[in-house]
Amino acid sequence: MTTKTAQIPAPDTSLSLAAPKVALILAAEVLFARDGIEGASLREIAAQAGQRNHHAVQYHFGSRDSLVQAIFDYRMNQMESARGAMLAVAEAARSLADLRTITEIIFRPQIELIDEFGDHSYAGFLTAYLLRYQARRFGQFGERVAPNLARTLVLLRACLDFLPEHVAQRRLVTACFMFLNILVIHTRDNGEEGERFEDAVIDTLGQIVAALAAPLPAET
Template sequence: MTVRTAQTHTPAISPAPDGPKVALILAAEVIFARDGIEGASLREIAAQAGQRNHHAVQYHFGSRDSLVQAIFDYRMDQMESARGTMLAAANANNRLSDLRTIAEIIFRPQIELIDEFGDHSYAGFLTAYLLRYQTRRFGQFGERVAPNLARTLVLLRACIGTLPEIVAQRRLVTACFMFLNILVIHTRDSAAQGEPFEDAVQDTLGQIVAALAAPTQAT
């Protein structure tokens, strides 16, 4: 799944205050979402990030795969503070074993990840990332997992503890696709979708909880 925007060519990313590596990460997220991880041009990413060196991606990250992982890690780190706050609130309210609460902690912080053009490009990027990098081990999506996300995934695993590992991971990935699809659909103009964005989020979270908690089918 890719995110398509109205522009034929993506406008250049404004220089990032944190330097060229962050500028490349943000530009790559948009272009990977638009063109796919394999289809995106590394030269175009460099140009959109304001880099004169056509090989800036290779210089700063070494490879396409390393850049992809850098985007994932950058965005996961951005969501850590929100997840920490939500975890503390859930703990204070004795909700750490409530599946809906844990699903909210996993998915809601993604809503705030808006790119420079007002789109949820991260949703398109992460969809492609999960299709490419998912494993059979529950909660494993890369080389490392940010601490608050790791804690939340442990709590989620406890909520669905009767499921076999491979089934639990498959359901988690499916749940991710369900939520990311809402973000992709509501990119730019949520009013055009015919329902308030929050209504779509609430309904999708309900579907996710039902899917995660559903009993396995007898063989």
């Protein structure tokens, strides 16, 4: 049974990190999305974040890789409250085993992650991140996984228990690319192309569910 999910709360904007680190994270997200993770200059990131110290990234994070992981962790933590609320609604409706519901919980909170320019630069960053960080274990996208995301991934794996581990992971990554592509294309919901953003989201989520649930090909 598919249930209507909860209205997604706005991302948690409380900053648990020091302000300069957050500024660097947000500046790096925009520049990594624009120039690629290896293409963006650490000096330019520091300047974009308003830091006079050209080596601010190295000072606060130590390395490019650590900054990349910090962006991922920061955004995952911002989506925790939204996922928690959606999980509670799904649990009350007894729909935690419904693939469409779990897919919505994974992907819809990403819509609310808007940068200072009104764009989904996070989508561009995460696309580059997924291309760079590849793992065969299901749900492995970094060193740490936020609790509500971890729970949702466990529920998703249960829905895909007919798939081998590496196939389930490959399909999940492919699903991520499908959804992120919609955010990149519709980075500003101006409706100029004749398709409402929400219509594109609904259609893409349907495609994702179909792709995730597709039966394995028969062995020849």
